[in-house]
Every structure is written in C-alpha cells, then in structure tokens.
Amino acid sequence: MTAIHAEFALLSGGLVSNVRVVLDGSTIAAVIPSAQREANDISVSVLLPAMSNVHSHAFQRAMAGLAETRGPGTDNFWSWRTVMYRFALSMTPDHVEAVAAQLYMEMLEAGFSRVGEFHYLHHDQDGRPYANPAEMSERIAAASMEAGIELTLLPVFYAHSNFGGQAPAEGQRRFIHDLDGFAALMEKTEILVAGLPGGVLGLAPHSLRAVTPDELSKLLHFKKGGPFHIHAAEQTKEVEDCLAWLGARPVEWLLDNAPVDQSWCLIHSTHLSENEVQRLAASGAIAGLCPITEANLGDGIFSGPSFTEQGGCFGIGTDSNVLISVHEELRMLEYAQRLGLRSRNIIAPPGGSTGLALYQHALRGGSYALGTESGIAAGAPANLISLDLSEVPWLPPAQILDHWLFADGIRISDVWIRATRLVHDSRHVKRDEIQRRFHAAMIDLMGQHGH
Structure with missing residues (x-):
C-alpha cells in the first residue's frame, strides 16, 4: 500500500x-x-x-490561439465556428489521437482527473463513415489511456444545421448521423468503454439546433443509465431561433418536453430567464459551465448566484480547450459574476471562502455530470x-x-x-513522448492551413 x-x-x-x-x-x-x-x-x-472536466472537444486543442485575428466585420461565435470547421475537416485519426493525448496530459497537469469528451468528429474527411464507425472514438480512448486520464465518452448525435431539421452544412459533414448509423456507433462504443479503467459511456444530442424533437425522443431509448449531455442556450441567436421554431426558449422547452433530471448536464445554459434558473435548479440537472471558452467566444454570463442559492449544481469544463486550468476556469467564473453584478465574493456563502465554495461546487457537480464519484x-x-x-x-x-x-x-x-x-x-x-507526437501533428496541420 x-x-x-x-x-x-x-x-x-x-x-x-x-x-x-x-x-x-x-x-x-x-x-x-x-x-x-x-x-x-x-x-x-x-x-x-482531483476535478472532473465536464465538457471537452479534444480536436479543438489544435486551434488554440489561432482564431484571434479579427475578420472584416464583427466577430462572434458564428465566425469562430467557421475557423473550427476548417480544422475539423483537415484532421486525420492520427492527428486527433496525438492532439487528444497532448490535451489530456495537460488536463492532468492542471488538476483534472476525468474528462467528459463531447465527441462529434466521427467520419472521414469526405463525410463518409470509416469502415469501423468507432474509429475516431477509439482514437479518443487510446489518447485517454496513453495520458492516463479517466474518460466519460459522450458520442454526439448531430443531424441538422439549425432548428426545424434543416439540412446540414457542408462544413458539418464529418459530424452527421442518422439514427441507425448512431445506433451502430453506440454498440461499438459500449464495448470500447467497457475496456477502459474507470470508463463511463453516456451520450449527447448536440443541441436543439442539431436534433429534432422526434430524434431527441428516440435518442432517450439509447440511454442506459449513463450521463446525458446537450448544449443549451449558449448564444442569444440560439434562443431567438428556438423561440421562433418551438415557441419556447431552449432550456424551457427541454424542461417542458424531456425527462430532465440529475443524469442530465446542460452545457453552458448562459442565457436563462429567472423562471428557467429556478426550474433547472429544481430539476437536479447539472449546469456545465465553461467560463474561459464562454469568455473567449463572447457568449455571455451564467446566472451564478441565483442558480446556486436555489440549490443548483454546476460543473466546469474546458470546451474549446483554448486554455487548460482548473483554477483559471473557477477564477473566470467568479470574475464574470463580479463584473456583471458589480459586487465581490459572489459564489461564497456569507462568511465563507470563495475559493473553497467554488471548488466544492464544481467538484460535486462534475462528478455527478460524468457518472462518477469524488x-x-x-x-x-x-x-x-x-x-x-x-x-x-x-x-x-x-x-x-x-x-x-x-x-x-x-x-x-x-x-x-x-x-x-x-x-x-x-x-x-x-x-516528452506525448509532446513529440503532438508537435509533429501540429506542424503537419499548420502546413495544410498555409502557416
């Protein structure tokens, strides 16, 4: 011992x-x-x-710091997404594995012990499925094993470009599944994750933009007790489009129409009405907050004090992986609240330590969101x-x-x-060995992008 x-x-x-x-x-x-x-x-x-990381897109670590040049107009999440698609379309399975191993190593050095990989880069560069539909999932699993981080794998169902079941965009071709294809992926990943020490399998409908209500209902039958994650209310445009199509705000619609409970994690939940804050807290679902990415993308500020005062539970994630740090995610969360409310020591209870309150909140919410304990x-x-x-x-x-x-x-x-x-x-x-492979992958990718 x-x-x-x-x-x-x-x-x-x-x-x-x-x-x-x-x-x-x-x-x-x-x-x-x-x-x-x-x-x-x-x-x-x-x-x-150690902390759980509730939300990661591993391949996006390859573009960290490479989307900070302003375009001809106003930059926002949607212009950033165009850059992200270019990287997504260029990466081979070897690239993805090397980048993910580097990322997971950095997460461990930063104090994360488990990652919730919200994994939607499924297919070959031309959009066709690999002969092994779980090829990319296997690369993510291999990277987690090499670095030693525990993995909660969240295969993502992604079918449409916007509300109303709109056809996917060309830049999304590597992400797209129908329900039958996704069922085949889930069968493969169930076997894959069973072989990982501490492995947990969940699933993730990408968002109400990318999944119709009928598809969401059918995806619930794929759920076998593991975590269920979905992007929700990250952007004001998303809220406006959801109101126009479904007649309700994203989180409001989910609470009204889906069995949202403690096994669910709503990623971002940035733009909530006070009624949504109250109902989300009461549901037991975890708010998956990614403060550094939300700041980097200009998303907005989560309703932190109202949510926690009503018993709501949150975890933290690194999302776009532009910067990997437990303490800086928590710092950004608190500082965003201070800037928005023009006050100090927001998350702490009266007389309590802010650092302790932030860490304990995120520790508890992170373990719930990823199907583990801490x-x-x-x-x-x-x-x-x-x-x-x-x-x-x-x-x-x-x-x-x-x-x-x-x-x-x-x-x-x-x-x-x-x-x-x-x-x-x-x-x-x-x-040394993980970083060596990462550097070789990045030199290759940067050459492809003309750098």
Whole structure:
C-alpha cells in the first residue's frame, strides 16, 4: 500500500490538518485525520480531490490561439465556428489521437482527473463513415489511456444545421448521423468503454439546433443509465431561433418536453430567464459551465448566484480547450459574476471562502455530470492532486484555496489517478513522448492551413 501524509487535506467538511490517506489498488483504503507521518509516507502540503472536466472537444486543442485575428466585420461565435470547421475537416485519426493525448496530459497537469469528451468528429474527411464507425472514438480512448486520464465518452448525435431539421452544412459533414448509423456507433462504443479503467459511456444530442424533437425522443431509448449531455442556450441567436421554431426558449422547452433530471448536464445554459434558473435548479440537472471558452467566444454570463442559492449544481469544463486550468476556469467564473453584478465574493456563502465554495461546487457537480464519484474518503477513487505551498509558507490555512484561485505562488505538484502518480513535480511522466507526437501533428496541420 501507498500512503500520503498531507499537512492539510480537503475532506467533506473542509480543510483538515495532518491527514494520512492510505491507497490500495485504485481506491482510497483509509483516511486518518490528526495522524503522524510514517516513515515511507509521501509528504505533501495540501491534498485535494482531483476535478472532473465536464465538457471537452479534444480536436479543438489544435486551434488554440489561432482564431484571434479579427475578420472584416464583427466577430462572434458564428465566425469562430467557421475557423473550427476548417480544422475539423483537415484532421486525420492520427492527428486527433496525438492532439487528444497532448490535451489530456495537460488536463492532468492542471488538476483534472476525468474528462467528459463531447465527441462529434466521427467520419472521414469526405463525410463518409470509416469502415469501423468507432474509429475516431477509439482514437479518443487510446489518447485517454496513453495520458492516463479517466474518460466519460459522450458520442454526439448531430443531424441538422439549425432548428426545424434543416439540412446540414457542408462544413458539418464529418459530424452527421442518422439514427441507425448512431445506433451502430453506440454498440461499438459500449464495448470500447467497457475496456477502459474507470470508463463511463453516456451520450449527447448536440443541441436543439442539431436534433429534432422526434430524434431527441428516440435518442432517450439509447440511454442506459449513463450521463446525458446537450448544449443549451449558449448564444442569444440560439434562443431567438428556438423561440421562433418551438415557441419556447431552449432550456424551457427541454424542461417542458424531456425527462430532465440529475443524469442530465446542460452545457453552458448562459442565457436563462429567472423562471428557467429556478426550474433547472429544481430539476437536479447539472449546469456545465465553461467560463474561459464562454469568455473567449463572447457568449455571455451564467446566472451564478441565483442558480446556486436555489440549490443548483454546476460543473466546469474546458470546451474549446483554448486554455487548460482548473483554477483559471473557477477564477473566470467568479470574475464574470463580479463584473456583471458589480459586487465581490459572489459564489461564497456569507462568511465563507470563495475559493473553497467554488471548488466544492464544481467538484460535486462534475462528478455527478460524468457518472462518477469524488472526494477524499474510504472507498472513493484515488484521484488526488497536491498543491505546493513552498512559495507561500506564511499563508493561513483558511486562505489556501482563495490564494490558489485568485493570486500567484501555488502550483499543482503531483497528481494521482487510480492511485498511480502520473504527474510529479508539475510534470507528466510521459510529457516528452506525448509532446513529440503532438508537435509533429501540429506542424503537419499548420502546413495544410498555409502557416
């Protein structure tokens, strides 16, 4: 057995001093507060449960920082999407696997232990299915195995370009399925995910733009108890188009017409009425927030305090993967609330730590959204991160998470996944070989795009 002795550890009730955590196999065997360090223990300053990443499009890591040149008019989500389609159409399975492995390695170094891969890049470059319909899903799974991150795979059903069952656009040809083709994909991915340590299979209708009400109803029959994710109300245009076609706002329509419950995760949920906020919180569904991407794309600001005050649960994701960081996602979430409301310490309860509240909210919501569990407790998966306080030895314990999220001087030192240490001294154990393949893939892709 391996044991970790932490000067401070985040347990269910908050930070506790002198905690000894015993690991056995892939789980936590025992948690002993007020314990002395024993001779062979690994010693850390702060031990936290690792975070779940509720929403990722792995292939988009290839275009991080490459969509920041302004076009001839006003840039917005829809102009960004045009750049994204160009990358999606150019990537081979080898490219996707190399990019995903790099991304998943970066997620581990950033403190994520599990990724919800909202996977819709299914077909060959000409739009035809591969001989193996799960070819791209297998590449995502291989990348997760190489990096060591746990995977909740969310195969995406995508059939239309807009509300009303409009024909897909040419740039979407690699994403598109009919229900029979998607059923064949789900059969393959069920077998694939069963072979992954800690693997979870869910499914994801892309959005009400891309899926008709009839198709959504039929997709519910594919659900076998796993998570069910859908983009909802990310953009004001999406809300306006949904009102015009279905006579209701996206989240309102889903709550009225679908069995939305705690197994659902509504990604973004940026533009909600107060009634939608109340009903979404009451449903038990998770709001999948991606604050850095939502800021990068100019989406808008989620109704954070109203949602959490009514018992709503949220997780965080990295979505377009322009920047990979647990603490910066949480910081952006809080700062967006502060800018919108012109106030401070929004998510925290009265008298409470903002950093602690943000981390605990996202930890709980992330595990629910990805069909897993988290926390430092006997029997829980041994997915852990340690923070290095060597540059801030003067820091009071109550301010550790606040300082990590909102200041500088604290870094993630080590990460354990299923009790195996994959990050040591802030560096993934396979960084050199994974990065080498990523660089080769990117040089090839940039050459294709004329850079």
